[in-house]
Amino acid sequence: MNSSKPQWEQVGEAFVQHYYNTFDSSRSNLGPLYRENSMLTFEGEKYLGVQQIVGKLTALPFQKVQHQIVTCDCQPTQTQPSGILVFVNGNLLVDDSQNPLKFSQCFYLLPDSTNPASYWVHNDMFRLNYG
Amino acid sequence: MNSSKPQWEQVGEAFVQHYYNTFDSSRSNLGPLYRENSMLTFEGEKYLGVQQIVGKLTALPFQKVQHQIVTCDCQPTQTQPSGILVFVNGNLLVDDSQNPLKFSQCFYLLPDSTNPASYWVHNDMFRLNYG
Numbered sequence: 001m002n003s004s005k006p007q008w009e010q011v012g013e014a015f016v017q018h019y020y021n022t023f024d025s026s027r028s029n030l031g032p033l034y035r036e037n038s039m040l041t042f043e044g045e046k047y048l049g050v051q052q053i054v055g056k057l058t059a060l061p062f063q064k065v066q067h068q069i070v071t072c073d074c075q076p077t078q079t080q081p082s083g084i085l086v087f088v089n090g091n092l093l094v095d096d097s098q099n100p101l102k103f104s105q106c107f108y109l110l111p112d113s114t115n116p117a118s119y120w121v122h123n124d125m126f127r128l129n130y131g
Numbered sequence: 132m133n134s135s136k137p138q139w140e141q142v143g144e145a146f147v148q149h150y151y152n153t154f155d156s157s158r159s160n161l162g163p164l165y166r167e168n169s170m171l172t173f174e175g176e177k178y179l180g181v182q183q184i185v186g187k188l189t190a191l192p193f194q195k196v197q198h199q200i201v202t203c204d205c206q207p208t209q210t211q212p213s214g215i216l217v218f219v220n221g222n223l224l225v226d227d228s229q230n231p232l233k234f235s236q237c238f239y240l241l242p243d244s245t246n247p248a249s250y251w252v253h254n255d256m257f258r259l260n261y262g
């Protein structure tokens with residue numbers, strides 16, 4: 001991690017590394033990153049709260065998955081609380097396919113009110129970019 | 132506009148129609164949608180405030196441009212003030228090219244403090260998705 005980067009960029013980049021490592025190894029463990037008012041829009045379908053979101057993610061019909069991050073852009077927001085927008089573009093390798101699918105994903109991270117160094121996913125929007 | 136849609140979806144969809152219509156007809160007129168603390172990350176390059184942002188957008192090296200929206204996902208945020216995240220995936224036709232470029236763009240809209248029905252662009256992140 002490059003300490004000359006702004007804090008929100010360090011947080012955002014560390015978050016996506018952790019998020020996709022967890023997703024690709026055991027996506028049922030993503031629950032602690034979401035809360036009851038977290039929102040996921042996955043290919044246009046809407047899910048609210050930990051149970052719906054993790055239910056959707058674990059039901060996705062593949063056994064093996066690998067996210068490759070191509071770009072990761074971060075911006076802070078001047079709201080209360082102040083959050084971090086993280087915008088990822090990358091490749092998705094599913095099961096034994098040799099042809100990566102391109103995806104885009106936008107996360108909005110908010111700090112934990114009792115532990116501001118810890119962030120959770122308030123908003124999550126995912127789309128595959130068909131070629 | 133479908134009145135059964137939630138308000139944030141109506142606002143987000145109307146915003147992107149207005150934004151890309153303005154961009155494609157006369158992008159120097161995008162200024163009023165941004166403010167001094169607006170942020171743009173365009174293909175990884177960072178711009179802050181109306182002057183830098185509109186300066187970048189008007190300097191883009193094409194004469195004709197057309198954004199085609201393929202998907203537009205919106206989510207509200209439970210911050211103060213409450214904003215709207217808008218996540219667009221689409222095609223970009225530049226000058227006389229017949230080959231659309233795929234793009235993804237994420238906007239974070241905040242309400243005007245004196246006119247809450249009016250929104251401005253606090254955050255804007257844009258990426259081309261090369262095939």
